[in-house]
Amino acid sequence: MLQYTILLFGPASALIGADRVVVQCSRSYTCDELKAQIVKANPSLETHLQVGRLAVNQGFVAGDASIEPDAEIALITMVSGG
Amino acid sequence: MLQYTILLFGPASALIGADRVVVQCSRSYTCDELKAQIVKANPSLETHLQVGRLAVNQGFVAGDASIEPDAEIALITMVSGG
Amino acid sequence: MSVQVRLTDGPLSEMVDMPTTHGSGARIVFDGIVRPMEDGATIEGLDYEAYRPMAEQQLAIIGNDLVEKHGLLMMDIEHSYGFVPNFACSFRLVIDSKHRKEGLKAMDEFIDRLKVDVPIWKRAQ
């Protein structure tokens, strides 16, 4: 069994009440597949995943990019710096 | 006999070697008429008067505005501040 | 053609003396200031949460992109994380360019991209 850990920040983290979520899987996912799995395990994050993007090892990646389970993964929802 | 004094600055002043020119006249001129008279008396200023504007009492005026001979008149050619 | 990035805990201090880059004809400084109102409610300030390593990287990516695109001479980027009280500065962008046009353009584009691609979130306090 593989496992992805996804870091949460800002409103997404506040909504869940945690700074990360974990997704179990039997194979490697693409970015889009992983987003779908996160929603499945955490339905309340759906809106955030619709507008948000996943960052892998601190950079944005394409939807069809394959993600290694040991990568540093973060959900980057609507940012508001400045 | 009336008389207009027109202040010169920058390249126009350098060209003439003076900080003002004087135009004699028998009646009041409009701005456009005065420009024509300045060129007549100082042909070398023609280019500067084509691109330049006259300021009257430190403000730009329309071409058909009548100018009093005792006004403070200045030829504002291509400026280059900043 | 240097780009510097700093994330700073709390409000940014007054701008330090930073000589303009040789050959620069324009320096433009943008300070983002915390306003005492947010959505009509009075606040004490803003709490900035940053995904710090990625925020630094993204700021540098945007800075380098724009330096290259506009032929800028220097860009210095500083953003707060943590609490920044009302009236204090939470973001400062300094751009040196040969002429003003490209500097102003780059500043506008930088802030547009900051508000999309840099993982920093603010919350009213």
Added chain:
Amino acid sequence: MSVQVRLTDGPLSEMVDMPTTHGSGARIVFDGIVRPMEDGATIEGLDYEAYRPMAEQQLAIIGNDLVEKHGLLMMDIEHSYGFVPNFACSFRLVIDSKHRKEGLKAMDEFIDRLKVDVPIWKRAQ
């Protein structure tokens, strides 16, 4: 909604501490710097000749127009006359606005109008 104008003999000094206007979310500062090259030739600096009373009036007219047009909070305008050596500042514009967009727009428009309507001429030395 204040507009200040100053003409200064020689180079402008470092910016003095000027608290941002209450309610401002953005301060933008533009410094025009004398470059050591003019039309390919090395120079010592620029000599600015100003038709001073009119230059002050024109700067104020442009400032007030843009403050009204863009709903700015504050504009501070300073320009040199006389000699300004290479690398020194000859023009500074400070704008406080609620948001950045209108401040950047106003800064761009100000400099466009400065280069048309303000009777100041520079000459390489």
